[in-house]
Amino acid sequence: MEKELVSVILPNYNGGTFLKKSIESVISQTYRKLELIIIDDASTDNSREIIESFNDERIKTICLSENGHICAALNKGVSVARGEFIARIDSDDIWEKEKLEKQIKVLEEDLEVGACFTYVKLINREGEIVNEQYREVYNLFRPVFKTQKEWLHFFVFSGNCLSHPSVVIRKQVLDQVGKYNLALVQGQDYELWMRIALKYNLYVLSEELVRYRWMPNDEKSISTSTELNDTRFYNEYLMSVYRFFQNISDEDFVKYFKELFIMQEAKSPMELLCEKAFLCLKFDHTKRLYPIGIEMLERIFAKDEGANLLKEKYNFTPKDFYRINSQHLFYDNFIRKESEEYEKKIENLKQEINRSIIEAEQRIRAEYESTKSWRITAPVRYGVNKCKNFKENLLPPKFYLLGTEDYGNLGDHAIAIAERSFLKKFFPKIEVVEIPVSQYYSKKDELYLKIRKKDIILGHGGGNIGNQYPVAEEIRRDIIKTWPENMIIIFPQTIYFTPQLENMEAEVEKTQMIYNAHKKLVLFTREQRSYKFAKDNLYNCDVYLVPDMVLFSEKRKRIQRQEKIVLCLRNDIERILSDREEQAINLIAHSLTEDVCYVDTQKQYNIPVDGRERYVDEFLELLSSSKLIVTDRMHGMIFAAITGTPCLVLDNYNSKIRGCYKWIRELPYISFVDSLGNLEESMRKLYLYEEKGEYSVKKLDKYYSFLAEIIKKEL
Numbered sequence: 001m002e003k004e005l006v007s008v009i010l011p012n013y014n015g016g017t018f019l020k021k022s023i024e025s026v027i028s029q030t031y032r033k034l035e036l037i038i039i040d041d042a043s044t045d046n047s048r049e050i051i052e053s054f055n056d057e058r059i060k061t062i063c064l065s066e067n068g069h070i071c072a073a074l075n076k077g078v079s080v081a082r083g084e085f086i087a088r089i090d091s092d093d094i095w096e097k098e099k100l101e102k103q104i105k106v107l108e109e110d111l112e113v114g115a116c117f118t119y120v121k122l123i124n125r126e127g128e129i130v131n132e133q134y135r136e137v138y139n140l141f142r143p144v145f146k147t148q149k150e151w152l153h154f155f156v157f158s159g160n161c162l163s164h165p166s167v168v169i170r171k172q173v174l175d176q177v178g179k180y181n182l183a184l185v186q187g188q189d190y191e192l193w194m195r196i197a198l199k200y201n202l203y204v205l206s207e208e209l210v211r212y213r214w215m216p217n218d219e220k221s222i223s224t225s226t227e228l229n230d231t232r233f234y235n236e237y238l239m240s241v242y243r244f245f246q247n248i249s250d251e252d253f254v255k256y257f258k259e260l261f262i263m264q265e266a267k268s269p270m271e272l273l274c275e276k277a278f279l280c281l282k283f284d285h286t287k288r289l290y291p292i293g294i295e296m297l298e299r300i301f302a303k304d305e306g307a308n309l310l311k312e313k314y315n316f317t318p319k320d321f322y323r324i325n326s327q328h329l330f331y332d333n334f335i336r337k338e339s340e341e342y343e344k345k346i347e348n349l350k351q352e353i354n355r356s357i358i359e360a361e362q363r364i365r366a367e368y369e370s371t372k373s374w375r376i377t378a379p380v381r382y383g384v385n386k387c388k389n390f391k392e393n394l395l396p397p398k399f400y401l402l403g404t405e406d407y408g409n410l411g412d413h414a415i416a417i418a419e420r421s422f423l424k425k426f427f428p429k430i431e432v433v434e435i436p437v438s439q440y441y442s443k444k445d446e447l448y449l450k451i452r453k454k455d456i457i458l459g460h461g462g463g464n465i466g467n468q469y470p471v472a473e474e475i476r477r478d479i480i481k482t483w484p485e486n487m488i489i490i491f492p493q494t495i496y497f498t499p500q501l502e503n504m505e506a507e508v509e510k511t512q513m514i515y516n517a518h519k520k521l522v523l524f525t526r527e528q529r530s531y532k533f534a535k536d537n538l539y540n541c542d543v544y545l546v547p548d549m550v551l552f553s554e555k556r557k558r559i560q561r562q563e564k565i566v567l568c569l570r571n572d573i574e575r576i577l578s579d580r581e582e583q584a585i586n587l588i589a590h591s592l593t594e595d596v597c598y599v600d601t602q603k604q605y606n607i608p609v610d611g612r613e614r615y616v617d618e619f620l621e622l623l624s625s626s627k628l629i630v631t632d633r634m635h636g637m638i639f640a641a642i643t644g645t646p647c648l649v650l651d652n653y654n655s656k657i658r659g660c661y662k663w664i665r666e667l668p669y670i671s672f673v674d675s676l677g678n679l680e681e682s683m684r685k686l687y688l689y690e691e692k693g694e695y696s697v698k699k700l701d702k703y704y705s706f707l708a709e710i711i712k713k714e715l
Contacts, residue, residue: 004108006034006100006168007083011073012051013041015091018213019050022091027056031100034058037081039073042066047091071180071188078179086169092213093165094123099209103168106203114173114200115193118166120212127211134214136578141166141212143204144677149256151197153591156241156279157289158583160190162202166210173200186229187236194244198252234288242292245276259591263313270309273300278314281324282590290324297321361441362478397715399423399432400451403460403475405612406436408603410619411550411635413612415461418549419491423458426708430715436609440475444482453485456714461491461526461549463634463656467507468498468573477514484518487714492526492546495533496654498573508537516540522710527659544710546703547663550638555695564595564626565687568636570602574652577632581676585630588680592687597626601633628687634660641670644694646686648673667695 008026012019026036038051040063051061062076078086085104089095103116120141124130131138143161145151154161167189177195180188196202245253250272258264261275262282273296280293300306301318310316368374401419405412416434423432435443437460451457457479464472480488497504515521515538522542525531534543567589569575569582577585589596599622607615623629623636624643631637632650634657640647646669651658661672669689673682697704 003031003033004085004104005083006031006085006087006104007077007081007171008034008036008087008089008100009074009077009081010036010038010089010091011041011070011077012038012043012047012091013067013073014043014045014047016043016045016047016050018092019047020053021094022089023051023054023059025093025095025097026089027054027058028097029095029100030097031104034087034100035060035081035083037062037077039077040064041068041070041073069185071182071184074188075179075182078174081171084171086171086174088167089165090213094127094211094213095165096209096211099166100168102205102207102209106205107168107170110201110203112201113203114196115167115169116203116205117162118205118207118209120163120166120210121208122214123211125213125215129211130214134216137214139578140580142206145202145204148197148201150680151202152194152256153260153587154584155190155194155197156244157587158580159237160187160193161580162189162193162204163210163212164189165212169196170200183239184236186233187240191236191240191243194240198244198248198256238288238291241280241289242295245280245292245296262594266313270300270303270306271313274310274314287327290327294321294325357441396430397452397454397456399427399430399456399458400447401432401434401458401460402447402479403440403472404434404436404609405460405462405607406438406609407606410601410603410607410616411633411638412460412462413607414550414553414616414635414639415491415548416609417613417616418552419458419461422549422552422704422708426705427711427715434609437472437475440478444478448482451483451486455486456711457483457486457488459488459490459493461493461524463494463496465493465495465511465530466497467503468496473507473511477511480514480518480521485520487520487522488518489522489711489714490524492524492548493530494526494654494656494659495530496656498654512537520714524707527656527662529655529659542710544706546707547700548634548638548660550635551641551663551700552697552704553642554697555642555644561627562595562625563593564597565589565593566597566599566623566626566629566631568599568601568623568629568631568633569650570600570632570652572602574654575632576653577650584676584679585683588683589628589630591680592684593627597622601635601639628683628689630683632657637661637670637672638664641667641695644669644691646689647671648682648686650676663700664695666699 010022010026015022023036023038026034036056036059038059038061040047040051040061042064048063051059060080062080064073064076074088085107087100099118103118106116107113122130122134122138140161141163143154145154173196177192177199181191184191193202250269253272253276254267257275257279260279262278263271263275266272266275277293277296277300280289280296300310301321307318401423404416404419420432420434423430435447459476459479462472465476466473476490497508515523518540521540522544523534523538524544524546525534526546526548528545531543531545534541567585569577569585586596599619601619620639620643623639623645626645629636629640629645629647630650631640631647632652634652637647637649637657638660641664649657649661649670649672651672651674658672661670664670665672669686669691671682671686673679
């Protein structure tokens with residue numbers, strides 16, 4: 001069978017730096033039957049000399065006298081192309097030798113595929129692979145969608161996920177759907193993919209056959225994230241989605257989006273316009289598509305029958321419209337990024353202020369203790385304390401549980417509840433004195449006088465040993481230094497020193513010095529990585545591995561399960577989920593049910609110690625009533641476990657979730673996913689899960705009994 005001609009279009013404007021390697025990668029393809037059409041868009045560098053240095057009859061050069069930008073150059077190339085297939089490469093990208101051969105094979109074997117793409121490697125200016133350095137971009141260009149419906153949903157609600165220089169398109173497809181839109185720059189490829197996906201399927205070869213030049217600091221590149229480029233892409237994204245909904249036929253709209261309809265039987269043009277409007281308002285929590293949805297609703301209200309239709313079929317009135325229209329609607333990605341940066345700076349400032357307060361209190365105490373009056377009254381204090389201690393020593397030992405949560409983290413509050421429950425079960429006769437983190441320094445002097453050598457100090461469990469949460473770690477270090485003769489037992493913790501902070505090495509050394517100086521320090525860790533770190537670095541401490549304390553909780557009685565999906569996703573420094581991945585999760589959730597609930601275990605208000613059980617119980621009831629939880633919160637996962645609620649678990653930045661998942665991996669209704677490759681299948685499977693198992697703390701009893709035995713030895 002004779003091979004078909006492939007027309008490779010290479011637009012170039014002042015790309016002399018990398019142009020030679022790009023051309024070489026095309027003419028070196030194992031698929032030899034090709035023509036390389038180079039459209040030089042009025043370059044002013046040495047590009048033309050580089051092009052003319054090649055002696056290959058397959059190269060055809062068109063030099064434009066005036067710069068017309070990328071779409072004009074691309075359309076010129078398409079108009080002169082003679083091949084059955086059109087491929088694209090930029091002047092700074094490089095193809096692997098087998099790229100075209102493998103893609104043409106796919107297109108020849110499956111005539112339903114209109115365009116074939118590949119995965120990419122990211123390379124920097126020097127040609128070095130930087131996949132890990134730009135992991136979010138790298139993952140973005142590794143989509144796993146299989147059907148036109150999946151592609152269209154992602155394009156509409158999330159944006160682009162395909163690498164332009166990886167594509168090979170059938171020429172007849174471009175003849176049918178049209179060339180590149182001259183009005184677009186950042187989104188010129190994305191808008192074309194939407195038009196193709198509406199008529200044909202797309203296929204992505206899961207091989208990295210393109211070395212894609214990624215230079216985020218090069219402001220001349222249209223791929224670089226700058227204020228101008230980001231703003232333009234958002235505007236083009238909005239235009240593209242608006243045009244898409246305008247041009248899609250009613251038949252195709254029903255075919256590809258019906259499962260997301262509010263009213264499944266919608267079929268009239270006006271009803272379908274309502275569905276389009278609510279798609280834009282319902283499935284995009286960033287509100288990027290709100291202006292389109294509002295414009296559609298305005299058109300509906302302008303019709304005589306529109307208001308009645310919205311009220312009768314959708315329970316939507318003009319008052320609902322006024323409420324939506326009173327919100328801040330116009331999304332700006334650049335402003336969002338700025339806002340996130342300011343939020344991080346505010347959080348860092350809060351931590352610095354807290355650290356300054358701690359240092360000031362310590363300095364004031366040191367200065368006070370060095371005064372003449374303090375020295376003169378020392379014998380009196382000694383005598384008073386001697387009497388008090390004599391009486392106190394006649395009493396049994398106490399537990400002092402220090403540094404518990406009284407801010408807004410429900411996971412940490414649940415840990416404190418479980419710690420109290422654990423102590424009550426194994427040590428019912430021993431008094432527990434709890435001092436929350438906000439009261440530690442104000443009550444430290446009082447504690448210093450009250451805590452006897454035989455009392456045991458218990459450190460609150462959680463995930464804050466390290467340099468990420470300095471306030472909690474400073475308090476823990478202060479406890480260790482202040483009571484060097486007391487037995488100190490720290491409930492299960494995660495240890496993590498983030499390399500993103502400049503002080504990492506200094507903080508590790510400080511933790512080593514303080515922890516190793518204590519003679520009676522027992523540290524329980526809750527996952528293997530933290531256990532190994534502690535064994536390697538905290539060599540004077542007794543270190544053990546046990547489950548998170550919340551798993552000590554008894555199973556919760558399930559309440560009536562609703563059709564609801566709960567998305568419990570974090571929005572802080574521990575998050576590794578990208579905005580696009582969250583959009584995909586949101587979209588899939590709405591395809592399964594109309595009832596999607598957004599929650600977080602981190603509340604924006606303080607929760608008092610005496611109210612913690614009520615708040616935690618209310619949150620557990622919410623989770624227990626749902627059919628599925630999707631979370632990257634560790635205690636979101638554990639809450640799902642103890643309530644018997646199906647849960648899809650995603651990892652966070654320090655892998656503590658992955659580590660703690662091992663304690664409950666036998667639970668059939670909890671599923672940890674390493675990647676989002678089969679996200680829709682995983683969510684659907686868990687959503688339809690029929691209860692076949694339930695949580696029981698008995699499987700972990702031996703670990704908690706072991707923890708209790710360690711404490712008993714010290715009493």
